[in-house]
Amino acid sequence: MSDQMPRPGGAEAGGPEGRTPEGDPTGGAPTPSRPEAPHGAYPPPQGGYPVPPGYAPPEYGYPPRPKSGLALTALALGIAAVVFAMIPVVGVLSLIIGLLALVFGIVALVQRQKKSLAVAGMVLGVLGVLIAGAVTAFLAFFVARTVGDHTVRYRVTTDQPATVTYFNGRETVDRQVEGSWEDEFSYNGLPIGAVTVDVPGGRATCEVILDGQPISSNEGNGRVECVSADLGDQGR
Structure with a gap:
């Protein structure tokens, strides 16, 4: 009969079943289970962060183009004022058309519509009024002098x-x-x-x-x- 008594666990100390694995700092002792991390404590998976409630993400793209309806109207009226101003008698209408071009141009600038069109319409409108006034004055002088x-x-x-x-x-x-x-x-x-x-x-x-x-x-x-x-x- 052998004097050596078997160790509990059915294996000798240092045997294959009871040998402590190399590199285990715990010495093979059981460790308490790691507690579960609370929700949101770690970064979310790849794909972006969640958007907080009440916050809208920014939209990317080109800014909206400014409106130009009134500015185009002012330009068209200005051109018509200059054209009609060069026609005797009919040129009197340019006095009204030119003033309308000036008004539409000012309103277009106030509403921040296309500045170049509005300014061009205003300039042509004023030019039409000046030409029509000069032609009308000349005709009045001619008629008064001849008739x-x-x-x-x-x-x-x-x-x-x-x-x-x-x-x-x-x-x-x-x-x-x-x-x-x-x-x-x-x-x-x-x-x-x-x-x-x-x-x-x-x-x-x-x-x-x-x-x-x-x-x-x-x-x-x-x-x-x-x-x-x-x-x-x-x-x-």
């Missing part, structure tokens, strides 16, 4: 019987003359004088005197015309 009471005198000489056609301020009149003929008419309206002499096979001269000043004169064979085509001459 009124006028006196026209016709002088005709022929070497044969001739037909004289002239404007008496109201209508065109035909008259048969021979030798020297002269007549004078007074009327209210534009300063216009016109006379035509038909002398077949002969020679004639004609002259138009408007408001005491010679305006047109001519001479020739067969047919001779004198017309006060240059309305500005009567003021010289």
Whole structure:
């Protein structure tokens, strides 16, 4: 009988069953179980952090483009104002259109719409108003200077019987003359004088005197015309 007694566990100390594994600092003693980590104590898995309640993540992208409806309207009105301003009589409309372009441009700037279009419309609108004002003033001066009471005198000489056609301020009149003929008419309206002499096979001269000043004169064979085509001459 052997004097050695078996150790509990059915294996000798240091045997395969009871041998302490190398590198185990606990010496093989049982360790208490590690407590479970509370929720949220460790980072979440890959893919992002959870969004806190009440917070919206930022949206990425291009900023919205500014509106340009009123600015385009101001530009269109400004162009129309300049175009109409160059047309006599009709250009009076540019005074209204230009002011509308200015108003739309100011409103577009207040609403922060496209600045370049709004400013261009305002500039064109003001330019249209200035052009229309200048054209209207010129027409008013011209009409005041030309329309009124006028006196026209016709002088005709022929070497044969001739037909004289002239404007008496109201209508065109035909008259048969021979030798020297002269007549004078007074009327209210534009300063216009016109006379035509038909002398077949002969020679004639004609002259138009408007408001005491010679305006047109001519001479020739067969047919001779004198017309006060240059309305500005009567003021010289």
